[in-house]
Amino acid sequence: MLEYIARRLLFMIPLLLGITIITFVVIHLSPGGPADMLTGLSPKVSAEAKARLHSLYGLDKPLHVQYWLWLTRLMRFDFGESFKDGRLVIMKILERLPATLLLNVLSLLLIFFIALPIGIISAVRQDSFFDKGMTVFVFLGFSVPAFWLALLLMLLFGVFLGWLPISGMHSVNFPYFSFWEKLWDVIKHLILPVFISAFGGLAYLSRYSRTSMLEVLRQDYVRTARAKGLPEKKVIYRHALRNALIPIVTLLGLSLPALIGGGFIFETIFAWPGMGRLGYQAIMARDYPVIMGVGVIAALLTLLGNLIADITYAFVDPRIRYR
Amino acid sequence: MLEVKNLWVEFYKGGKIIQALRDTSLILKRNEVLGIVGESGCGKSTLALSILKLIPEKEGKVVSGKILFKGEDLLRLSDEKLLKIRGDRISIIFQDPFTSLNPVFRTGNQIAESLNLHNKQNLSSHQIEKEIIRLLELVKMDKPKDTMLSYPHQLSGGMQQRVMIAMALSSDPEILIADEPTTALDVTIQKEILNLLTELQKRLGLSVVLITHDFGIVAQTCQRVSVMYAGIIVEEAVTWEIFHNPLHPYTKGLLESLPSREEAGSFSRDEKRRLKAIPGQVPDPSNLPSGCKFHPRCPKVIEECKPQEPRLREIVQNHWVRCIRAGD
Numbered sequence: 089m090l091e092y093i094a095r096r097l098l099f100m101i102p103l104l105l106g107i108t109i110i111t112f113v114v115i116h117l118s119p120g121g122p123a124d125m126l127t128g129l130s131p132k133v134s135a136e137a138k139a140r141l142h143s144l145y146g147l148d149k150p151l152h153v154q155y156w157l158w159l160t161r162l163m164r165f166d167f168g169e170s171f172k173d174g175r176l177v178i179m180k181i182l183e184r185l186p187a188t189l190l191l192n193v194l195s196l197l198l199i200f201f202i203a204l205p206i207g208i209i210s211a212v213r214q215d216s217f218f219d220k221g222m223t224v225f226v227f228l229g230f231s232v233p234a235f236w237l238a239l240l241l242m243l244l245f246g247v248f249l250g251w252l253p254i255s256g257m258h259s260v261n262f263p264y265f266s267f268w269e270k271l272w273d274v275i276k277h278l279i280l281p282v283f284i285s286a287f288g289g290l291a292y293l294s295r296y297s298r299t300s301m302l303e304v305l306r307q308d309y310v311r312t313a314r315a316k317g318l319p320e321k322k323v324i325y326r327h328a329l330r331n332a333l334i335p336i337v338t339l340l341g342l343s344l345p346a347l348i349g350g351g352f353i354f355e356t357i358f359a360w361p362g363m364g365r366l367g368y369q370a371i372m373a374r375d376y377p378v379i380m381g382v383g384v385i386a387a388l389l390t391l392l393g394n395l396i397a398d399i400t401y402a403f404v405d406p407r408i409r410y411r
Numbered sequence: 412m413l414e415v416k417n418l419w420v421e422f423y424k425g426g427k428i429i430q431a432l433r434d435t436s437l438i439l440k441r442n443e444v445l446g447i448v449g450e451s452g453c454g455k456s457t458l459a460l461s462i463l464k465l466i467p468e469k470e471g472k473v474v475s476g477k478i479l480f481k482g483e484d485l486l487r488l489s490d491e492k493l494l495k496i497r498g499d500r501i502s503i504i505f506q507d508p509f510t511s512l513n514p515v516f517r518t519g520n521q522i523a524e525s526l527n528l529h530n531k532q533n534l535s536s537h538q539i540e541k542e543i544i545r546l547l548e549l550v551k552m553d554k555p556k557d558t559m560l561s562y563p564h565q566l567s568g569g570m571q572q573r574v575m576i577a578m579a580l581s582s583d584p585e586i587l588i589a590d591e592p593t594t595a596l597d598v599t600i601q602k603e604i605l606n607l608l609t610e611l612q613k614r615l616g617l618s619v620v621l622i623t624h625d626f627g628i629v630a631q632t633c634q635r636v637s638v639m640y641a642g643i644i645v646e647e648a649v650t651w652e653i654f655h656n657p658l659h660p661y662t663k664g665l666l667e668s669l670p671s672r673e674e675a676g677s678f679s680r681d682e683k684r685r686l687k688a689i690p691g692q693v694p695d696p697s698n699l700p701s702g703c704k705f706h707p708r709c710p711k712v713i714e715e716c717k718p719q720e721p722r723l724r725e726i727v728q729n730h731w732v733r734c735i736r737a738g739d
Contacts, residue, residue, distance in 0.1 A: 214469070307510065308505060308507060308510035308511040309510065309511055309512055309513040309514070311465060311505070311511070312505065312511045312512065312513070312575075313513065314465055314497075315463060315465055315497065315498055315502070315503045315505075316497075316498040316524065316525050316528060316578070317494045317495070317496075317497045317498030317499050317525075317528055317529065317582075318494075318498070318524070318528060319490075319494060320490075327513050327516075330513075330515050330516075331513070331514065331515055334515075404515070405514075405515065406514070406515060406517075406562040406564070407514055407562070407564050
């Protein structure tokens with residue numbers, strides 16, 4: 089097992105390289121550079137000034153040389169400095185990472201603890217009122233764009249009802265709060281973003297776990313469990329559920345990239361001080377080092393998520409043993 | 412011991428109603444091995460499952476009839492009472508042991524689960540472990556301690572079926588229903604499992620319902636046979652009688668389609684006779700023919716076979732046949 093994990097970690101290196109190359113190329117292909125973003129709107133800036141900026145950032149060198157320079161710095165865990173404010177990229181990311189992790193972990197938990205029971209109960213009571221109701225909910229979940237729903241909910245809870253704050257992570261007077269007030273403040277700020285980023289996943293996972301459970305309930309070993317004389321509850325929650333969970337566990341890792349990807353949109357909508365918003369702002373400013381830094385961290389989190397899913401897979405399914 | 416009375420079972424498939432069992436009755440006596448023979452789709456597995464009420468509600472249901480176990484109708488028992496009989500006093504083993512064992516639990520745990528469920532003497536966990544080993548030795552597993560800790564996929568098909576048998580016997584049942592217990596296994600293993608079942612039946616005084624499509628297995632193991640066709644019993648007699656004096660044309664056809672050992676050995680290449688097959692096909696259960704359900708394939712069919720399904724008649728003593736021409 090340890091050897092397997094070590095090997096998987098080694099394999100992540102070429103994968104990461106590939107991801108960084110693609111990110112690097114794509115970001116340089118997009119029109120406009122950091123110098124334009126800083127100066128483009130001002131007619132007073134001369135062409136020489138722009139060229140000076142270019143050479144300052146090293147943007148006058150050929151692309152592969154730029155990539156190589158970036159990569160060699162990365163080897164020393166040096167993500168470079170932001171073009172925009174000259175701060176270390178790693179610092180900018182580190183101060184944003186906790187907010188992103190908080191948001192994502194919470195929505196992941198929400199997805200699993202709500203979608204899983206919904207799916208299981210729907211399967212066990214197939215075609216019941218509950219099952220049909222949930223099918224409608226899932227249909228909505230798939231069809232309603234989350235960013236649009238986010239705006240509607242902000243309007244309802246933030247503007248009309250005034251119950252929840254609509255942006256940021258803290259209130260303005262946060263530093264003056266007591267511990268419990270601080271906690272409550274953060275929770276209030278979390279409700280909408282967590283719900284919105286969990287929304288799509290809720291629909292998807294509940295459908296998926298329903299299918300998985302239905303599939304398992306048809307299996308011979310479920311019949312064996314009944315034939316043993318086990319009460320129906322144990323048949324379902326011991327014999328069937330344990331097997332239905334196997335494919336769902338893999339989703340845990342696979343849904344991580346989607347959450348991080350979604351973070352770019354939702355964090356921007358809710359002005360959530362996370363990595364996604366940092367990435368979005370960096371893209372808008374063509375702040376290459378920050379974009380690359382966010383890309384690398386997001387890729388790393390995704391790959392780690394996959395690895396964790398694979399390892400859990402081996403734990404829940406005895407038929408899988410990695411060599 | 413166990414009596415099935417006029418059992419009707421229906422399945423629903425694609426909006427159609429399929430009559431899987433039509434007016435099926437049988438009696439299982441104490442310490443007896445009763446064989447139920449028929450082609451696939453004739454309703455024999457349905458019969459096995461309905462005895463323990465194991466037909467999934469969404470797929471089908473018992474429409475009418477009784478299943479009497481020691482005078483009590485299993486079909487009318489409360490769930491709670493049913494669970495005290497199912498897997499406890501009546502156990503069942505299935506065709507494919509690989510899919511019938513839960514892949515994520517160790518075999519020992521699966522047996523222990525049954526033991527705990529039907530734990531009559533309140534065994535401690537240490538005693539349970541001993542009991543598992545005893546059961547695995549009973550079904551002739553070489554290394555019971557290793558088997559206990561294995562997952563089903565680590566065992567061979569024969570070993571998996573032994574585990575299934577051990578599990579079925581863990582409650583010390585009175586009746587064992589074996590639904591094609593050897594069909595999914597290699598021929599050599601089939602023999603071992605059958606011998607094991609026969610031996611255990613004698614040793615433990617079990618009454619067994621053995622469901623199979625293989626007359627060879629019946630000859631080896633059963634005292635009495637019921638032959639099923641299209642959801643109904645067409646012939647019933649003691650094994651010897653069925654083999655030597657088959658009265659229903661379907662039973663005759665089935666027996667003629669068996670290769671006998673002497674024949675198979677004595678044929679030279681050019682003499683090789685083709686095994687006789689029954690002409691035609693098993694009728695579509697959602698669209699059964701009128702009258703005797705076998706008449707479209709029957710070599711002795713006459714006009715009178717077509718309008719009405721024949722009654723089961725006792726032609727020779729204890730030899731029942733559902734054919735109007737039997738005994739002609």
